[in-house]
Amino acid sequence: MAQCKPFKAIAFDLDGTLIDSVPDLAAATNATLAELNLTGCSEEQVRSWVGNGAHVLIERALIFALGEAVEAQRLEAAMPIFMKHYEAHLQRHSKLYDGVINVLEQLHSMGYQLAVVTNKPYRFTIPLLDAFGIGHLFTQVLGGDSLDKMKPDPLPLNHLLQQWQLDKTELLMVGDSKNDILAAKAAGISSIGLTYGYNYGEDIGLSGPTAVCDTFSEVLAHINDSQKVMEQ
Numbered sequence: 001m002a003q004c005k006p007f008k009a010i011a012f013d014l015d016g017t018l019i020d021s022v023p024d025l026a027a028a029t030n031a032t033l034a035e036l037n038l039t040g041c042s043e044e045q046v047r048s049w050v051g052n053g054a055h056v057l058i059e060r061a062l063i064f065a066l067g068e069a070v071e072a073q074r075l076e077a078a079m080p081i082f083m084k085h086y087e088a089h090l091q092r093h094s095k096l097y098d099g100v101i102n103v104l105e106q107l108h109s110m111g112y113q114l115a116v117v118t119n120k121p122y123r124f125t126i127p128l129l130d131a132f133g134i135g136h137l138f139t140q141v142l143g144g145d146s147l148d149k150m151k152p153d154p155l156p157l158n159h160l161l162q163q164w165q166l167d168k169t170e171l172l173m174v175g176d177s178k179n180d181i182l183a184a185k186a187a188g189i190s191s192i193g194l195t196y197g198y199n200y201g202e203d204i205g206l207s208g209p210t211a212v213c214d215t216f217s218e219v220l221a222h223i224n225d226s227q228k229v230m231e232q
């Protein structure tokens with residue numbers, strides 16, 4: 001990776017990067033549709049709707065179930081129903097991806113500052129990280145509603161740069177969605193795009209990340225390699 005200073009900090013996306021959360025998101029979406037007497041949807045459909053936070057997920061689900069645009073009032077009425085169902089079962093079916101704990105622990109012990117920058121509502125993020133035993137590894141956690149704008153806006157990444165007093169070359173973004181890559185590009189930082197997550201069924205490489213990895217373990221190898229290049 002072309003840069004002039006080694007990375008000091010890494011921001012990780014959550015859904016589709018650290019945790020395969022679609023099974024529980026799909027269950028809560030279907031419970032919401034059922035409570036509203038609407039047709040249910042498949043897990044695959046939910047997989048293609050995740051990426052822009054809970055509000056947009058439920059908007060997409062209602063558009064699918066109703067077969068037409070959703071009135072704001074109807075969407076606002078559905079949101080607390082979804083929040084109730086998802087909060088009740090955040091991790092019944094969700095799983096950490098292979099290698100996540102091991103790699104995060106290694107990066108943490110190597111002295112990197114670690115952050116989670118997700119579009120998921122903040123109130124779900126902390127309990128989910130703690131339920132999977134990884135919350136203590138992050139010194140900053142930003143949800144989709146923590147700041148005025150969410151990814152693909154660069155605001156959460158710019159916030160980290162400012163909070164941690166980092167040069168743009170010292171922060172790396174790791175994520176599965178074009179929203180992660182676009183946010184990184186807009187903030188002027190490097191990014192790794194992961195191929196195994198959710199990206200609306202699109203190839204993450206098309207968003208132009210600095211590098212592409214197929215597994216979470218490759219992320220560690222990639223960071224180590226790029227730091228070695230810097231030290232030469």
Ligand SMILES: O=C(O)COP(=O)(O)O
Pocket residue numbers: 013014015016050051052053054057117118119120121177
């Ligand atoms: O909740 C979403 O829609 C996406 O969440 P993520 O930013 O962690 O991928």
Ligand SMILES: [Mg+2]
Pocket residue numbers: 013014015016017051175176177197198
């Ligand atoms: Mg994601």
